[in-house]
Amino acid sequence: MIGARAAVTLLTVVPIRGPERLDRTVAGRAMVAAPAVGFALGFVCALVVVAMRIMTKPPTGSPQTLLPAVVGVALLAGLTRGLHLDGLADVADAVGVRGGRERVLAVMRESTIGAFGAVTVLFVVLVQVSALSTAIAAHRGTVSILVAAMASRLAATWSCVEGVPAARPDGLGALVAGTVRRRDAVLATAGVFAVAALAGRFDFHGGDNGRAVRAVVAVAVALGAAFLLRRRLVRRFGGVTGDTLGATVEITAMVSLVTMAMTIPTPALRLVGLD
Numbered sequence: 001m002i003g004a005r006a007a008v009t010l011l012t013v014v015p016i017r018g019p020e021r022l023d024r025t026v027a028g029r030a031m032v033a034a035p036a037v038g039f040a041l042g043f044v045c046a047l048v049v050v051a052m053r054i055m056t057k058p059p060t061g062s063p064q065t066l067l068p069a070v071v072g073v074a075l076l077a078g079l080t081r082g083l084h085l086d087g088l089a090d091v092a093d094a095v096g097v098r099g100g101r102e103r104v105l106a107v108m109r110e111s112t113i114g115a116f117g118a119v120t121v122l123f124v125v126l127v128q129v130s131a132l133s134t135a136i137a138a139h140r141g142t143v144s145i146l147v148a149a150m151a152s153r154l155a156a157t158w159s160c161v162e163g164v165p166a167a168r169p170d171g172l173g174a175l176v177a178g179t180v181r182r183r184d185a186v187l188a189t190a191g192v193f194a195v196a197a198l199a200g201r202f203d204f205h206g207g208d209n210g211r212a213v214r215a216v217v218a219v220a221v222a223l224g225a226a227f228l229l230r231r232r233l234v235r236r237f238g239g240v241t242g243d244t245l246g247a248t249v250e251i252t253a254m255v256s257l258v259t260m261a262m263t264i265p266t267p268a269l270r271l272v273g274l275d
Helices: 002-011 024-032 034-055 066-078 083-095 101-109 115-137 141-158 171-176 182-201 209-237 242-261 266-271
Strands: none
Touching: 002 024, 002 034, 024 034, 024 141, 024 171, 024 182, 034 066, 034 115, 034 141, 034 182, 066 115, 066 141, 083 101, 083 115, 083 209, 083 242, 101 209, 115 141, 115 242, 141 182, 141 209, 141 242, 171 242, 182 209, 209 242
């Protein structure tokens, strides 16, 4: 429970009292609990997306999908204080400059947002909104935002497993880097896969086996992208920081939403017996 409370206070704006002492042990438990926090965030955002679809449904014609998608993505960012987007912007600025490790870390630590950061955030958010809008039009918007919220926080869990160093001796990265046991990360991953499958099977908009498989694939693809991104960022910065964790969350969510929005060819569905 201490780890869960720490995860809520670190990853959301929910006004609950966190643990009195936040050390590496508690931080590790918080990062293991991050996917559960992602589930809660995704569930709330999914309910809002459904409500927006109902309230903006026109008398005739195609239902509204863009506005619910914008509100869903904006709410997810708001519930996390925009910290992950801020981290994405800082990492993009650091990656965009030339220089050694100390130089890029100094750029990433600056509070201002440069051109690289602004453009990166713009396009990542646009892709997230567009992908969610497409998924909503295909009647899988609720499961899409739920899966994206869980998978992106699970990516943060894997970014803190044993053996992953911190880029700096201070900050959030130094607090959480290497604190998650691989066994716990594997168990968290199994839980996310199971919840994703159940969400796809019993989705509000008409769950079925196809949606269950799609949700599981989306988590797997998103985790693969997160692994490649983490390896690139660790190589560039020498380890993880709070900003790299935020960037990983946003990129992973984007990949998950895009995967959920894609159309699976009918022959592929027939191959696995889901058509």
